[in-house]
Amino acid sequence: MIYFDNSATTFIKPKEVLSAVLQGLTKYSANPGRSGHKLSMLCANKIEEIREKVKEYLNADNVVFTENCTDALNLAILGTKLQNGHVILTSNDHNASARPIFEMSKRYDISVSVATPKNRGILTVDDIIPHVKQNTYLICVNHMSNVDGEIADIEKIGQFCYDKNITFLVDGAQSAGHLVLDMKKQHIDMLSLAPHKGLYSPQGVGVLAFSNNVKLEPIRYGGTGTEGENVFQPKGTIESYESGTLPTPNIIGLESGLEFVKSHFDDINSKLDDLSTYLNYELSQIPGVKVYTHPNNAYGVIGFNIKDFGSTEVSQILSDKYDICVRGGLHCAGLKHKFLGTLEQGVVRASLSFFNTFSECEKFVRAVKQISKM
Amino acid sequence: MIYFDNSATTFIKPKEVLSAVLQGLTKYSANPGRSGHKLSMLCANKIEEIREKVKEYLNADNVVFTENCTDALNLAILGTKLQNGHVILTSNDHNASARPIFEMSKRYDISVSVATPKNRGILTVDDIIPHVKQNTYLICVNHMSNVDGEIADIEKIGQFCYDKNITFLVDGAQSAGHLVLDMKKQHIDMLSLAPHKGLYSPQGVGVLAFSNNVKLEPIRYGGTGTEGENVFQPKGTIESYESGTLPTPNIIGLESGLEFVKSHFDDINSKLDDLSTYLNYELSQIPGVKVYTHPNNAYGVIGFNIKDFGSTEVSQILSDKYDICVRGGLHCAGLKHKFLGTLEQGVVRASLSFFNTFSECEKFVRAVKQISKM
Structure with missing residues (x-):
């Protein structure tokens, strides 16, 4: 999982x-x-x-x-x-x-x-x-x-x-x-x-x-x-x-x-920087994928959509078929979606923590690739 | 303790x-x-x-x-x-x-x-x-x-x-x-x-x-x-x-x-009944102690005072000298103290749970007896 x-x-x-x-x-x-x-x-x-x-x-x-x-x-x-x-x-x-x-x-x-x-x-x-x-x-x-x-x-x-x-x-x-x-x-x-x-x-x-x-x-x-x-x-x-x-x-x-965050602050954030950069780049290379997160954003939050697929449906497929937990929909942030023009579609959000790994990110990118070909 | x-x-x-x-x-x-x-x-x-x-x-x-x-x-x-x-x-x-x-x-x-x-x-x-x-x-x-x-x-x-x-x-x-x-x-x-x-x-x-x-x-x-x-x-x-x-x-x-309470309801409450009855009776026998809790009250809450001793002071002595934790003062319940006439003195409250024992109650009574002789 x-x-x-x-x-x-x-x-x-x-x-x-x-x-x-x-x-x-x-x-x-x-x-x-x-x-x-x-x-x-x-x-x-x-x-x-x-x-x-x-x-x-x-x-x-x-x-x-x-x-x-x-x-x-x-x-x-x-x-x-x-x-x-x-x-x-x-x-x-x-x-x-x-x-x-x-x-x-x-x-x-x-x-x-x-x-x-x-x-x-x-x-x-x-x-x-x-x-x-x-x-x-x-x-x-x-x-x-x-x-x-x-x-x-x-x-x-x-x-x-x-x-x-x-x-x-x-x-x-x-x-x-x-x-x-x-x-x-x-x-x-x-x-x-x-x-x-x-x-x-x-x-x-x-x-x-x-x-x-x-x-x-x-x-x-x-x-x-x-x-x-x-x-x-x-x-x-x-x-x-x-x-x-x-x-x-x-x-x-x-x-x-x-205390945990204070003593691991640099480690946490350099790891999130690495993983975010990787995810952002890889996702944005997939035909049909639109990434909303700025390429320089290094904080582990990647919002994206696949073609005109509903974000909730994509999240459901990721959960059911790939055992990957992300959130779709509006994330209780309607003003943001009004701005992005995603009030209908919502956004798929992958959000990382210090305990995520590079290998998880790779698997995730592969899953998104497969879904984008549906 | x-x-x-x-x-x-x-x-x-x-x-x-x-x-x-x-x-x-x-x-x-x-x-x-x-x-x-x-x-x-x-x-x-x-x-x-x-x-x-x-x-x-x-x-x-x-x-x-x-x-x-x-x-x-x-x-x-x-x-x-x-x-x-x-x-x-x-x-x-x-x-x-x-x-x-x-x-x-x-x-x-x-x-x-x-x-x-x-x-x-x-x-x-x-x-x-x-x-x-x-x-x-x-x-x-x-x-x-x-x-x-x-x-x-x-x-x-x-x-x-x-x-x-x-x-x-x-x-x-x-x-x-x-x-x-x-x-x-x-x-x-x-x-x-x-x-x-x-x-x-x-x-x-x-x-x-x-x-x-x-x-x-x-x-x-x-x-x-x-x-x-x-x-x-x-x-x-x-x-x-x-x-x-x-x-x-x-x-x-x-x-x-x-679940714990549902499966132990009778045990909890018959124990509290026993301990309350004991405490209420024993405390009310001590010269100078006034018990506010009704003698039939069986729910493990005993409010009392010793002579005109401040309830906070009595609680402090119980904590410092006898390692017994009770609460003095007004218990965030001013209306009650207005009714009891204890707005100045407050009330010492001993309140029990299923995990208290008869022997603790005995020690407590002895401590109150000693304080009442001060």
Whole structure:
């Protein structure tokens, strides 16, 4: 079996991550932040230690643990709470940011613009600027498209947002683990992560990092382990965004996933560079195959189609006949497909991880060749 | 070390649960519902199989997996979306329901009443009825108090809600695994669970079950694996409430926890009955100790205080000097402490699980005796 659906979730987790989750279910199995006894404190201290590590990794002021990246983006978008103004997002953005933004636009006096890249392969600040209005308060940019790996020049966009005093939200779901994220240097105000993807962590935890200058309101209300007598949600503390019991084992798994990525960062990404370059070139040589991913894109995400074959059908053949797992369809990213003109056909996406091999890529290319002759 | 903080989270998980989570990180480690390939389908089918089991266990029409019980209660309360009317909750209710309700009351034209029990040990429909108004649309009842184990007669309250056409929300955070839950028989419209407590499941998954007659709006927006081209949240499907990647390993752990509880239900609860009865009696014999839990309460939650000693201080002594983990303070349940008159002192809570022993209870009683002589 060949698993090329790592942009949905990395299938193979490092053994250190499995051990860490088990530790989270045994050694750290009390409720962090809910009691003063030593086991609860052990858990609480461990969570805070991991929070500090994530902050350090992102150069972030604040880190909130959420259910998943979507939850993080909802907190970022609904929590900024402005009820009028203008928001810009990009054609690379996932429904995880598009849907909360468009839902807000329905409820409040908020207008939305979608920026598209002039040049394939990178979305630049020049693609954003024409959309900026006097009342633009939020620019939301997917750092790396989950459909074809297209990246955004977040450093320049961040500088622009900083200069114009516009809140800059980056969706790092696909980029974390592959591209450098430095919130201060890149002037990112809010940053969401999907650790179960490129950070090789378990499903069941997300991250929203945000800078001190962001005023964020909680969007979920409940027990925080603080101000128990107050029937209203406390404000201004990290706990106020983390009501209810945290997913402790997953957060402990996240620590190991992050350590794994930190200590293998160059290996992971040079391997993905090699495999991406190979796949991109080989696929684009097959008559009838159209590759959407830019030839220089090195992050292991290859979006393509075969002739006018439905992408879902191609994926099904790859699964049924070749035992290869890829994803077809729209990948919850309608704006991207509108831009690519693939709303009908969708895109076949092969997405790799550190644990894929060159030989798997060869087999995959052979399979696509055979299908293209059907 | 003696762990008596199982109402916060059951510390010891059955070995089957640990194995299940590991399976969730290896065998079922694709993304359920996000692709059509066989690994994703394997995960999706597994999740649906577990969803059916939870539905069957609760006699529920619908089951949504959430981050935690608080998340489930937020969906129930904010998702019913009425923007005016009257809500009743009870003095047993946790901040996980109180805070979303009071936050709504601040934002919309919603008034709130808090019902309190006339007779200690059980909150009855007669405690609710005097608070009902013409515009009461939601009655929210904590099935079992997390402070002293006090239960609510949800069958009669459910019948009343059914007759009056009022939506009935039950917080089963503490009761699941101990008391029978049957949504149809008990006329429960919405029911929240905290599986990491009495269902011996991992932290990082909650449940909201709801009946077909409830009209629930999603409160989180994002990818659903459906209608990818739609930038607005799809409505009316279970996926519409589960945006983003599900916590698959935790849901798979939940299946094992639920199986464990189903196959040991009588053993668990007769053991807890024995230990509770012993603890309640022995503690209430100690001069200066006030036990808040009703003598007949058999569910392993004993709330008490020693003289006018701060509950947090007593818990600290138990942890530091006797290696016993209990929780002091307000337990995120201010309404309860207002009712008990313990907002200042808090309550010391010993909460047991199936894995506690009689000998631990004896040691605990001896420790409380010694502290009471300080």
